[in-house]
Amino acid sequence: MPIPVAPFSRLTLEDMSPTSRLSATSEAGYQQGLPVEDSSSDYESYSDLSDDDGDEDDELPAIVQSPSELSYAIDHLPEESQDAVRRVFSEPPRIALQQCRLIDDTYAFQMTELVTQSVRIRASGNGSASQLTCSCGHGGELEPCSHLIWLLDRLAKQTLYDYDPKTPLTMTEDGFAQELGDPFTAISEHRLDVLSDDLHCPVVDPKAVSGDDDVTSRRVQESRELLSAVYGMSPEEFRPDIFDSSSSPLREKKVLKRNDLDYTVLRMLLDNHHFFNYFQSVSRPRDPINDSFRKLSQRVDRVLRVFDAxxxxxxxTTTASSTETPPDVPWAAKHILGCTKLIKSFIYTRDRPLQPSEATSAARTLIHILSAVVSRNQDVDTGSATTRTEHNLYLYLIGDRDTDFAIAELNLLPEAASQHLHSLEAIFDDIGRLGAPVSYFEKFKSLLSRLRTPIMRASLKRQIEEEDSTYRRFKRMK
Structure with a gap:
């Protein structure tokens, strides 16, 4: 009777040995179109091999089973060969066959392998630079490995707020931007629970604020964006029977749902990181998943959830230890101000003017940020604040001093902002009730007067119609 096997997607972190958790999680049961199965007994047999309990008399099985459910007798092989076979069968290499051909008298099979690597960024503890290591074993003092360069580039992309996109960053000998500063410090100040969302990388820590459910919620949100773009719908309107109901896709264990392709593809997007990345790579620049302003709005929401908790x-509310910056008022304000700076940078540093839909998204994000800050006019006791301003997010960004918060950026988008006139008027009334510097109040009032001009709305409506017409014409040409 064959030994039962289970797909990787059915395994949980608790069920796996530490050596297999990372690879199984990243693959989630999908291997570039090839079924990935493994034997529970194989895990047990290899666990016996790898977990040295000091008993040298334990006998390893003479017969092992492969992922394809074939059994092999290996007791006649040298010990080194037996160990190699057990390793391959217990943790199979993630190989996908790409193509095969006959070349004269030779059959050639081409394959690719997904190899899990582990990059570690460790605090030095003595004031020197972070210790950067990678499990690949490549690179050295004079040459950082490609995995470090790849990862630190993405860290810089997510954590740098004050830089000019048109000015090249300075690459250090260690393989990261000098402007990033110390990598460990940059991550600890940004906080891993916020960074993980933008890197599409779940935090594996049951004590983290992000938690598995919250991290997966971000993946659900972005999967909805991907699928809605296929139908030319807004994410908020796409399949409310799935996303806005109590029967959340997160509770489903099966990937395949009969008679519902949308739901099945959604489960695949949630289940497999590589499939999600592939789907995203073929999406259009104007799709919601690639909307830079929408992504910044989601980052602010994430920051505020951590701050509120x-x-x-x-x-x-501590993610790992005291090494990370506490998510207090100054921390939240730094992220929010950074996001508004990026919005301004996206507007000014483009090779072409914003399209009307992009301007609308930018204005919507700014108004969302402004509304979120105004709604948080309450003192919070975090223990680290030294002044009342540092206890109150509204006072820190708006109520205590005039920094043109969000107003300066909205003035760059008058046509788009005019579509949200009623929301801005409601926010203006709230600020009048809560109190703000006179100069800020007057700037806000001037913005509203400008947006009330009828020409603004008519201009934006005409631009949107022209953009849609151009896009439809482009599709026909393709």
Whole structure:
């Protein structure tokens, strides 16, 4: 009777040995179109091999089973060969066959292999630079490995707020931008629970604020964006029976759902990181998943969720240790101000003017940020604040001093902002009630007067119609 096997997607972190968790999680049961199965007994047999309990008399099985469910007798092989076979069968290489051909008297099979690497960024503890290591074993003092360069480039992309996109960053000998500063410090100040969202990389920590459900919620949100773009719909309108109902896709264990392709593809996007990346790579620049302003709005939401949780219970909201910056008022304000700076940078540093739909998205994001800050006019006791301003996010960004918060950026998008006039008027009334510097209040009032001009709305409507017409014409030409 064959030994039962289970797909990787059915395994949980608790079920796996530490050596197999990372590879199984990243693959999630999908291997470039090839079924990936493994034997539970194989895991057990290799676990016996790798977990040295000091008993040298334990006998390893003379017969092993492969992922294809074939059994092999290996007791006649040298010990080194037996160990190699057990390793391959217990943790199979993630190989996908790409093509095969006959060349004269030779059959050639071409394959690619997905290899898991582990990059570690460790604090030095003595004031020197972070210690950067990679499990690949390549690179050295004079040459950082490609995995470090790849990862640190993405860290810089997500954590740098104050830089000019038109000015090249300075690459250090260690393989990262000098402007990033110390990599460990950059991550700890940004916080891993916020960074993980933008890197599409879940935090594997049951004590983290992000938690598995919240991280997966971000993947659900972005999967909805990908699927809605296929139908030319807004994400908020796409399949409310799936996303806005109590029967969340997160509770499903099966990937295949009969008679519902949308739901099946959604489960595939949630289940497999490589498939998600592939789907995203073929999406259009104007799709919601690639909307830079929408992504910044989601980052602010993430920051505020962490901030709100910390404000309600500072003692319980620690991701890993005291090494990370506490998500207090100055921390949240730094992220929010950074996002508004990026919006301004996206507007000014483009090779072409914003399309009307892009301007609308930018204005919507700014108004969302402004509204979120105004709604947080309450003192929070985080223990680290030294002034009342540092206890209150609204005072820090708006109520205490005039920094042109969000107003300066909205003035760059008058036509798009005019579509949200009623929302801005409501925010203006709230600010009048809560209090703000007179100069800020007057600038806001001037912005509203400008947006009330009828020409603004008519101009934006005409631009949107022209953009849609151009896009339809482009599709026909293709």
């Amino acid at each position: 910390y404000a309600s219970d500072p003692a319980s």
